Amino acid sequence: MEIYLDNNATTKVDKKVLDKMIPYLEELYANPSSMYNPARKTAKAIEQARNQVGELLGVSDSSSIIFTSCATESANTAIKGIVSHYGTRENNHIITTQVEHPCVLSVYEDLERKGYSASYIGVNECGDLNIESLLNKVNEKTILVSVMHANNETGTIYPVKEIAAEVKKINKNVKFFVDGVQAAGKIPIELDNSDIDFYSISGHKFHAPKGIGALYVKKGTLFDPFILGGHQENSLRAGTQNTAFIVGLGEAAKLAKNALEFENKEVRRLRDKLESGLLEKIKNAKLNSKSSSRVPNTTNIGFEYIEGELILLYLNDLGIYASSGSACTSGSLDPSHVLRAQKVPFTSLHGSIRFSLSKFTKEDEIDYALIEIPKVIEKLARISPFQKELKELGM
Numbered sequence: 001m002e003i004y005l006d007n008n009a010t011t012k013v014d015k016k017v018l019d020k021m022i023p024y025l026e027e028l029y030a031n032p033s034s035m036y037n038p039a040r041k042t043a044k045a046i047e048q049a050r051n052q053v054g055e056l057l058g059v060s061d062s063s064s065i066i067f068t069s070c071a072t073e074s075a076n077t078a079i080k081g082i083v084s085h086y087g088t089r090e091n092n093h094i095i096t097t098q099v100e101h102p103c104v105l106s107v108y109e110d111l112e113r114k115g116y117s118a119s120y121i122g123v124n125e126c127g128d129l130n131i132e133s134l135l136n137k138v139n140e141k142t143i144l145v146s147v148m149h150a151n152n153e154t155g156t157i158y159p160v161k162e163i164a165a166e167v168k169k170i171n172k173n174v175k176f177f178v179d180g181v182q183a184a185g186k187i188p189i190e191l192d193n194s195d196i197d198f199y200s201i202s203g204h205k206f207h208a209p210k211g212i213g214a215l216y217v218k219k220g221t222l223f224d225p226f227i228l229g230g231h232q233e234n235s236l237r238a239g240t241q242n243t244a245f246i247v248g249l250g251e252a253a254k255l256a257k258n259a260l261e262f263e264n265k266e267v268r269r270l271r272d273k274l275e276s277g278l279l280e281k282i283k284n285a286k287l288n289s290k291s292s293s294r295v296p297n298t299t300n301i302g303f304e305y306i307e308g309e310l311i312l313l314y315l316n317d318l319g320i321y322a323s324s325g326s327a328c329t330s331g332s333l334d335p336s337h338v339l340r341a342q343k344v345p346f347t348s349l350h351g352s353i354r355f356s357l358s359k360f361t362k363e364d365e366i367d368y369a370l371i372e373i374p375k376v377i378e379k380l381a382r383i384s385p386f387q388k389e390l391k392e393l394g395m
Contacts, residue, residue: 001319001365001368002319002320002321003319003320003321003365003368003369004321004358004360004361005274005320005321005322005355005356005357005361005369006321006322006323006354006355006356007205007297007356007357007358007361008152008153008182008205008297008298008323008354008356009323009356010204010205010210011204011205011206011207011358011360012207012358012360013204013207013208013209013248014207014208014251014252014255016251016255017207017208017209017248017251017252017255018248020247020248020250020251021209021244021245021247021248021251022244024042024045024243024244024247025244028041028042028045028243029042029243030042031240032045032046032240032241032243033230033231033232033240033241042243045243045246045247046067046241046243046246046247047062048247048250049067049246049247049249049250049251049253050062050063050065050067050250051250052250052251052253052254053065053201053214053249053250053253055253055254055257056184056185056189056201056253056254056256056257057180057184057189057191057199057201057216058188058189058190058191058192059191059192059216060192061219063219063234064216064217064218064219065214065215065216066214066215066216066217066233066234066236066237067212067213067214067233067237067241067242067246067249068200068212068213068214068215068237069211069212069213069242070202070204070210070211070212070213071103071179071181071200071201071202071205071213072103072202072213073213073226073227074200074201074202074213074214074215075101075103075104075107075177075179075200076103076107076226077215077223077225077226077227077237078177078198078200078215078217078223079094079104079107079108079111079144079146079177080107080224080226081223081224081225081226082143082144082175082177082198082223083111083116083143083144084223084224085222085223085224086143086144086173086175087116087143090141091140091141091142091143092115092116092117092141092143093116093117093118093119093139093141093142093143094108094111094116094117094118094119094142094143094144094145094146095118095119095120095121095134095137095138095142095144095145095146096108096118096119096120096121096145096146096147097120097121097122097123097129097134097146097147097148097158098120098121098122098123098337098341099123099127099129099148099151099153099156099337099338099341099342100146100148100179101148101152101179101181103179104146104148104179105337108120108146117141119137121133121134121137122341123156123341123342124342125290125342125343126156126290126291126292126342127151127154127156127288127289127290127291127338127342128156128158128291128293129147129158129163131159131163131166134147134163134167135163135166135167135170138167138170138171138174139170139171140171142171142174143173143174143175144174144175144176144177145163145164145167145174145175145176145177146176146177146178146179147160147163147176147177147178148160148178148179148180148181148182149178149179149180149182149183149189149199150180150181150182150183150186150187150294150295151182151338152181152182152338153300153336153338153339153354154288154289154291154294154298154300154338154339154342154354155182155289155291155294155295155297155298155299155300155356156289156291156293156294157183157187157291157293157294157295159293160176160178160196161190161194161195161196163176164176164178164194164195164196164197165194165195167195168195175197175198175221175223176195176196176197176198177196177197177198177199177200178196178198178199178200179200180199180200180201181200181201181202181205182205182295182298183295184201184202184205184206184253184256185205185206185207185252185253185256185257185259185260185263186206186260186263186264186295186296186297187260187264187295187296188260191216191218196216196218197217197218197221198215198216198217198218198221198223199215199216200213200214200215200216201213201214203245203248203249203252206252206253206256207252207255207256207358207359208245208248208249208251208252208253209245209248211242211245212242212245212246212248212249213249214249215237217236225237225238227239259359262359263296263297263359264296266359267296267297267357267358267359267361268296268297270357270361270363270366271296271297271298271299271355271357273366273370274299274355274357274366274369274370275287275289275299275301275355277366277370278301278370278373278374279301281370281374282303282373282374282377283393283394283395284303284304284305284306284348284377284381284390284393284395285301285302285303285304285377286301286302286303286304286348287299287300287301287302288300288301288302288339288342288344288348288352289301297356297357297358298354298355298356298357299354299355299356300339300352300353300354300355301352301353301355302339302344302347302348302349302351302352302353303348303351303352303353303377304347304348304351304389304390304393305347305348305351305381305384305386305389305390306351306377306380306381306384307350307351307380308324308350308351308352308353309324310380311351311353311376311377311380312324312353314376314379314380315372315373315376318372318376320368320369320372320373322353322354322355322356323353323354323356324336324352324353324354335349335350335352336349336352339352347389355369378395381395
């Protein structure tokens with residue numbers, strides 16, 4: 001049996017999504033920018049997909065949706081486009097959180113090297129953002145605030161709509177960007193009538209293929225485009241549109257919106273079953289996903305005095321696939337920056353595993369995981385150099 005519990009890294013392409021895409025790879029392959037009839041069909045399909053993505057994000061005017069290659073491109077487009085358009089020698093202050101995805105943090109670090117002044121806001125031990133600290137940092141020199149909607153490692157949800165409103169009360173000129181990658185398709189999103197200026201998503205996080213994403217840009221918001229060339233996407237993102245993948249993203253968005261109730265009931269139930277079962281069966285298991293506000297598919301559990309990479313290797317041999325954090329930092333041996341920001345103790349920091357489910361996760365898969373994972377932890381505890389400490393925990 002193979003149990004895939006790493007859906008925050010990527011998801012299986014839904015068969016219904018693939019079926020929608022195939023015609024645009026075989027028969028309907030015309031360039032949507034051309035003038036003849038076959039091209040008009042592909043252009044129409046793109047606009048339908050734009051409407052579907054807009055509906056998922058709670059956007060009534062779908063012209064505010066720009067298709068990109070992925071959420072990393074979307075984040076770079078938003079952040080760099082904002083500072084390029086609005087930044088000056090005097091107004092060069094930008095704010096984000098300590099727990100953002102690398103596609104945001106890396107851009108901020110690059111901007112710091114170029115002279116921008118950056119503030120990084122912390123979280124508490126439950127992973128909840130220090131909103132008061134963030135608001136206190138906003139001043140007349142601030143041009144950008146970036147806050148993710150849901151954390152990719154712990155599932156913690158941040159109240160981005162409310163934060164954006166408070167930020168604009170302090171400085172109405174600040175642009176507010178949200179990395180919505182782990183929220184889209186998991187919780188309801190309503191961008192209409194919000195103070196959020198930019199919102200990014202990635203298709204492969206909700207059963208569309210890799211290589212397609214989108215960026216919401218609030219109507220009337222100006223920024224400098226990241227990719228220059230042709231007139232595609234209202235001249236805001238040049239390059240021949242990837243029709244088949246855009247169609248796939250649209251279909252996945254439609255399916256995700258229709259499945260929100262299932263996600264928040266059935267997927268949540270299975271997540272809770274896995275989480276409570278592991279915490280009950282394994283004496284050195286500690287919950288890192290402590291926030292009361294979480295997406296329904298994610299849990300992060302630390303196994304004290306056990307090495308996380310060893311846990312993953314042993315689980316891999318059993319056909320159970322999980323991760324120790326963001327897939328974009330999996331090549332690093334450094335402990336998770338998210339868990340460090342939460343002040344997770346060193347005893348479980350290196351032994352923390354993220355389990356993330358999807359609508360395709362089955363009950364018998366969770367049952368299998370609950371049988372095999374405790375065995376793995378028990379086996380690794382026997383060879384851990386921290387025998388005294390584990391014995392005190394009852395291992």
